[in-house]
Amino acid sequence: MSQGKFYKKIVCIGAGYVGGPTMTVIANKCPDYKVTVVDISQPRIDAWNSDNLPIFEPGLKDRVERSRGKNLFFSTEVDKEIDEADIIFVSVNTPTKTFGEGAGKAADLQFVEKTARRIKEISRSNKIVIEKSTLPVRSAETLEKILHSGKNSVQFEILSNPEFMAEGTGINDMENPDRILIGSKDTPSGLAARDELVKIYAHWVPKEKVLTTNLWSSELSKLVSNAFLAQRISSINSISAVCEATEADVQEVAYSVGKDSRIGEKFLMAGVGFGGSCFRKDILNLVYLCEHYQLNEVAEFWKQVVTINDYQIERFVKRILRSMFNTLVGKKIAVFGFAFKPDTGDTRDTPAISICRRLLEEKAQLSITDPHALENAKKDLAGLAGVEFEPDPYKAVKGAHCIASLTAWKQFQKLDYQKIFDAMEKPAFIFDGRNHLDHQKLFDIGFNVYPVGKPALLHF
Numbered sequence: 298m299s300q301g302k303f304y305k306k307i308v309c310i311g312a313g314y315v316g317g318p319t320m321t322v323i324a325n326k327c328p329d330y331k332v333t334v335v336d337i338s339q340p341r342i343d344a345w346n347s348d349n350l351p352i353f354e355p356g357l358k359d360r361v362e363r364s365r366g367k368n369l370f371f372s373t374e375v376d377k378e379i380d381e382a383d384i385i386f387v388s389v390n391t392p393t394k395t396f397g398e399g400a401g402k403a404a405d406l407q408f409v410e411k412t413a414r415r416i417k418e419i420s421r422s423n424k425i426v427i428e429k430s431t432l433p434v435r436s437a438e439t440l441e442k443i444l445h446s447g448k449n450s451v452q453f454e455i456l457s458n459p460e461f462m463a464e465g466t467g468i469n470d471m472e473n474p475d476r477i478l479i480g481s482k483d484t485p486s487g488l489a490a491r492d493e494l495v496k497i498y499a500h501w502v503p504k505e506k507v508l509t510t511n512l513w514s515s516e517l518s519k520l521v522s523n524a525f526l527a528q529r530i531s532s533i534n535s536i537s538a539v540c541e542a543t544e545a546d547v548q549e550v551a552y553s554v555g556k557d558s559r560i561g562e563k564f565l566m567a568g569v570g571f572g573g574s575c576f577r578k579d580i581l582n583l584v585y586l587c588e589h590y591q592l593n594e595v596a597e598f599w600k601q602v603v604t605i606n607d608y609q610i611e612r613f614v615k616r617i618l619r620s621m622f623n624t625l626v627g628k629k630i631a632v633f634g635f636a637f638k639p640d641t642g643d644t645r646d647t648p649a650i651s652i653c654r655r656l657l658e659e660k661a662q663l664s665i666t667d668p669h670a671l672e673n674a675k676k677d678l679a680g681l682a683g684v685e686f687e688p689d690p691y692k693a694v695k696g697a698h699c700i701a702s703l704t705a706w707k708q709f710q711k712l713d714y715q716k717i718f719d720a721m722e723k724p725a726f727i728f729d730g731r732n733h734l735d736h737q738k739l740f741d742i743g744f745n746v747y748p749v750g751k752p753a754l755l756h757f
């Protein structure tokens with residue numbers, strides 16, 4: 298389809314954490330393509346069209362402003378944009394199913410299916426449909442069946458192009474990706490569609506970084522990548538428990554182990570566990586897949602990654618309870634950080650949710666502070682008594698018995714901890730759930746310091 302001054306028209310369905318930023322980068326890098334991101338949520342689209350973007354991601358605002366209104370558009374006119382598009386990215390949410398068969402493990406594919414049906418209804422010209430969402434293996438087959446059902450003679454070619462960007466470093470991840478993965482069918486039309494997508498990435502990604510595979514390998518690789526990343530976190534977290542029991546230091550162990558080039562240094566930071574919308578969801582999806590194929594031992598292996606994550610969260614809470622004389626009733630705890638990682642306001646599946654709920658069960662009073670995640674935190678803990686949300690960390694610590702550090706925001710590293718110590722009840726405790734603060738300095742100020750997987754520094 299000719300698109301006037303543009304070579305092709307791209308539409309992305311789903312203007313979330315993935316759809317918005319990925320399409321912004323494509324629009325920045327490919328001025329010869331018209332890129333429109335559509336969503337059923339009017340408030341989300343309004344925010345994308347405003348100065349107050351719906352998500353916080355370093356560098357994103359500047360990139361949006363560079364292309365918005367030129368070749369980057371945000372719209373709720375889903376049908377019109379589907380009709381006019383040559384290339385459709387599907388980037389809708391695929392949460393874990395909470396009901397019926399596979400509840401708690403399988404991906405809830407209702408949003409993907411609705412999208413596919415809409416594309417089938419509306420399309421009057423051939424289109425390339427690209428899975429950008431993370432989907433179970435062989436989803437492309439389902440999409441194909443839906444798209445080619447009924448009387449519509451339009452041809453759809455399905456590709457898998459999973460997104461590997463990480464929130465907080467999303468822009469750099471997309472501008473300088475480790476790899477781009479494209480799965481396609483091995484048919485002439487499948488390969489031609491793949492080449493169209495390669496052409497887009499060729500605007501900025503070196504050829505050798507664009508990997509092409511069959512559809513199922515591409516779909517599975519995304520689940521496996523997240524499973525491997527989460528597995529490393531659970532591995533080092535399991536060792537942090539051993540360190541606490543033996544007075545070894547998990548950071549020293551991780552450093553020594555990571556220096557082995559076969560192992561590598563990344564993703565070996567012990568802490569209160571992984572979070573975010575993807576790791577738990579994608580591992581459980583992999584577990585469900587294994588169970589479906591009766592690979593029960595494999596399913597058990599991957600399930601354990603999630604079990605250790607839950608264990609680590611519970612261990613952290615128990616350590617606070619035990620260290621603070623076995624009662625938290627009425628004690629004020631300043632929670633430093635609620636986002637699942639720094640440089641994002643995203644709180645989906647953040648360990649902070651479970652930790653705060655557990656502390657509230659122990660009847661603690663919480664004052665939560667976070668530079669970008671307080672609005673989401675309010676929604677996550679809505680209806681719970683004993684919580685306040687305080688943008689100023691110096692106010693959050695006033696009269697507090699302890700600080701629970703849950704997100705490694707740089708802002709927290711730069712605070713005046715003498716001033717904080719002076720404002721707190723004594724003895725003052727700090728539980729550094731991300732091992733990112735200067736423990737010796739905190740101890741010298743007077744804090745009792747509890748890092749993860751390291752000996753505590755105590756004044757008594």
Ligand SMILES: NC(=O)c1ccc[n+]([C@@H]2O[C@H](COP(=O)([O-])OP(=O)(O)OC[C@H]3O[C@@H](n4cnc5c(N)ncnc54)[C@H](O)[C@@H]3O)[C@@H](O)[C@H]2O)c1
Nearest residue numbers: 311312313314315336337338388389390391408430431460
């Ligand atoms: N968040 C991440 O870091 C990340 C990274 C890689 C991959 N992924 C995957 O990408 C996918 C999207 O994730 P996300 O974090 O962007 O989700 P999200 O919830 O932020 O965004 C999804 C958007 O899709 C919209 N939507 C749902 N159904 C629709 C429909 N029928 N028509 C139009 N819009 C519709 C929703 O309104 C929402 O705005 C998921 O499969 C996720 O697993 C996420």
